[in-house]
Amino acid sequence: MSFEFLTEVNPGFAVIFAGVLAYFLRVPVLRAIITIGGPIVGLIMLVSLSEFGVDHGVMRVMDLTAITYRVDSLSFIFALAFLIAATINSIYSLHNKDPLQDACALIYAGAAIAASLCGDLMTVFFFWELTAVSSVFLIWQTGTKAAYKAGMRYIAIQILSGVLLLFGAVYFLGNHGDLSLRAISLEEEGAWLIFLGFGIKAAFPFLHNWLQDAYPKATPTGAVVLSAFTTKLAVYMFARMFPGEHILIYIGAVMTIFPVFFAVVENDLRKVLAYSLNNQVGFMICAIGVANLDTEYGRYALNGAAAHAFAHIMYKGLLFMSMGAVMHRTGTTQASELGGLWRTMPLTALFCLVGAASISAFPLFSGFVAKSMTMSSVGHEGFVIVWCMLLFASAGVLEHSGIKIPYFAFFGHDSGKRPKEAPFNMLVAMGFSAFICIAVGFPGLGGARWLYSNLPYQTEALYYLDHYLWTWDHVITQFQLLVLAMLAFVLMKRFGLYPAEKPGVVLDFDWTYRRLGFGVATWAGDVWGRAGPAMANGWKQLGGRVHTYLTHAFSPEGILSKGGPSGSMAVWAALVLGLVIVVSIISAI
Amino acid sequence: MSNDMNQNKSSDDATPLAKLLFGWTEAKATPMLFLVGLILVAIGLFAADFVLAAKHMKHAYKPIKFSDMPMFYGLYGFFAFGFVVLCGWPLAKLLRKDENYYGDLEGLDADETSVDAGKEGK
Known part of the structure; x- marks a missing residue:
């Protein structure tokens, strides 16, 4: 029996199928085989594809052409990262006894993979919505009231994103006659709707709160799964449809900066990671904005976005995994309740440090290899202020993800907690992720060359790798930035200038709808409740007067029945009819 | 526990x-x-x-002419980091509110304070 046909099937389908199967399999061993096997089969299907740019699984649905599988160098690297992440996440979740979580995690991952590998907007829309619907259960499964409410807010905004995408696609179809995925301009009909739909999922400023609201309330494994797919799928869609769109440069730059300030005062370390995620996606969005594909540095920028997405999926997953392990063992990720966990969770602490070094872009770790092309492109293209913002954000990343996360969880003051080390499966998953972070970042291990040779513009990527990445100047300046920032941390701790971690909620833009909007709605309800009866009385009085007037005019005892000349009646009738005709004509115009 | x-x-x-x-x-x-x-x-x-x-x-x-000044990256990192951390003081006063500010944490639903809630769902 030949399985060759599988190379022409979207690997996301295999992962979704594994997810559905996982729900019905109640034998833990079988479920474990399926949850790990599904993404591995997907990986094999992806790398077995012999030719890029060919449409597979083309279907006609209601006069629309659905292209369910199309791979090129851009979609390949994103799908590859998603499939590796899905495999690692499945290992991380092996201790779970909850088939629903296993199923939803795989369906969600599969939907993201499928969306990144299809060739038209309508198919993207379908999987876009599937990611939303399947992922919300990873939040609800926590089982608390806070998680339920956050899940409701999450699903509402995710569905809104899909509706905007759908409206934009319909507009686009009406004007262009096809929905195939390609680069478009914001001046085209419907493009803004599509852009906003993607922007919600990418957590643009003021549209970002679903991320910090929902991810920290997901289950420990749920947060790990969530961190990998939604925002990076949006990044892929921007890279696919809006490369070189200048507004993205400024949106991305703002995204890198503002989360840094919230992260410094946030006490929940998983929420700090959610802000950090926002900040990292900002780098990618900024790079896509610079990615004018007609220029050399534009192509570097798109490579930078793709490389950053790959590396980020790995190290952010690793950081979420380490915090998930802490949550699993201690029941909290509040910095004020943690500290000193290295004593009994040394491997988790070590893996967390690898993730922290990677996200901070220390040379020899993956972040350095991935972020470099973005910084170079922005600098060479002359976006001076944006470049300064990104550099500022790089120091900020070190603060919240490089230092704050490991320091307050595993070191710092001793909380007295002595939990067990993370379960074996969690350690294995973290070990895999840490290995990728080091293999990609450490020269001589071949990971950087492997990653760069799989980027969308391979020739430019390899040229950059050989001529710019490992120059003395680049390495020393990056070390300078990070070492001096660390020195600032040590000095500030020593002189008591570092703010203490305290429990509490840090207000963000979601205050406008969770508090202000809710308050306005409550106030309007109160006003209606009080004014309603009075207004009803007014309406009743007005209705009574109109009734009296009409009775006075038209009843058998009324004025119009008191023997007036029939001629005047005809005039009145003609006037009313004339009025109706005039109104009709005006309406028709 | x-x-x-x-x-x-x-x-x-x-x-x-x-x-x-x-x-x-x-x-x-x-x-x-x-x-x-x-x-x-x-x-x-x-x-x-x-x-x-x-x-x-x-x-x-x-x-970006100033990008090749010696010590530029180090000083930028030092002051950027310091600025972010020092901003934490006024920001904490301005933005940090009671844990149950939004009314989500009530009674047994006060998740993240219970070890059991740290497990995979309830």
Whole structure:
């Protein structure tokens, strides 16, 4: 029996199928085989594809052409990262006894993979919505009231994103006659709707709160799964449809900066990671904005976005995994309740440090290899202020993800907690992720060359790798930035200038709808409740007067029945009819 | 309370692997050594920067003239980090509210304060 046909099937389908199967399999061993096997089969299907740019699984649905599988160098690297992440996440979740979580995690991952590998907007829309619907259960499964409410807010905004995408696609179809995925301009009909739909999922400023609201309330494994797919799928869609769109440069730059300030005062370390995620996606969005594909540095920028997405999926997953392990063992990720966990969770602490070094872009770790092309492109293209913002954000990343996360969880003051080390499966998953972070970042291990040779513009990527990445100047300046920032941390701790971690909620833009909007709605309800009866009385009085007037005019005892000349009646009738005709004509115009 | 976690204030109960990997962080001299080490590394990096500048091995972005100034990245990192952290003081006063500010945490629903809630769903 030949399985060759599988190379022409979207690997996301295999992962979704594994997810559905996982729900019905109640034998833990079988479920474990399926949850790990599904993404591995997907990986094999992806790398077995012999030719890029060919449409597979083309279907006609209601006069629309659905292209369910199309791979090129851009979609390949994103799908590859998603499939590796899905495999690692499945290992991380092996201790779970909850088939629903296993199923939803795989369906969600599969939907993201499928969306990144299809060739038209309508198919993207379908999987876009599937990611939303399947992922919300990873939040609800926590089982608390806070998680339920956050899940409701999450699903509402995710569905809104899909509706905007759908409206934009319909507009686009009406004007262009096809929905195939390609680069478009914001001046085209419907493009803004599509852009906003993607922007919600990418957590643009003021549209970002679903991320910090929902991810920290997901289950420990749920947060790990969530961190990998939604925002990076949006990044892929921007890279696919809006490369070189200048507004993205400024949106991305703002995204890198503002989360840094919230992260410094946030006490929940998983929420700090959610802000950090926002900040990292900002780098990618900024790079896509610079990615004018007609220029050399534009192509570097798109490579930078793709490389950053790959590396980020790995190290952010690793950081979420380490915090998930802490949550699993201690029941909290509040910095004020943690500290000193290295004593009994040394491997988790070590893996967390690898993730922290990677996200901070220390040379020899993956972040350095991935972020470099973005910084170079922005600098060479002359976006001076944006470049300064990104550099500022790089120091900020070190603060919240490089230092704050490991320091307050595993070191710092001793909380007295002595939990067990993370379960074996969690350690294995973290070990895999840490290995990728080091293999990609450490020269001589071949990971950087492997990653760069799989980027969308391979020739430019390899040229950059050989001529710019490992120059003395680049390495020393990056070390300078990070070492001096660390020195600032040590000095500030020593002189008591570092703010203490305290429990509490840090207000963000979601205050406008969770508090202000809710308050306005409550106030309007109160006003209606009080004014309603009075207004009803007014309406009743007005209705009574109109009734009296009409009775006075038209009843058998009324004025119009008191023997007036029939001629005047005809005039009145003609006037009313004339009025109706005039109104009709005006309406028709 | 889960059996996974035991409250113990003693600092001598680190596992052998933990002592091997991170036991040095407990030493009294560690903070000072860490500070001195960082200062020495920073001085070394600044010196290396001047050497690179003298040998014309520094790579500048043409539109960003100041990017090849010696010590630029280090000083930028130091002050950027300091600025972010110092902003934390007024921001905390302005933005930090009671844990149940939004009314989500009520009674048993006060998740993240219960070990059981840390497990995979309820």
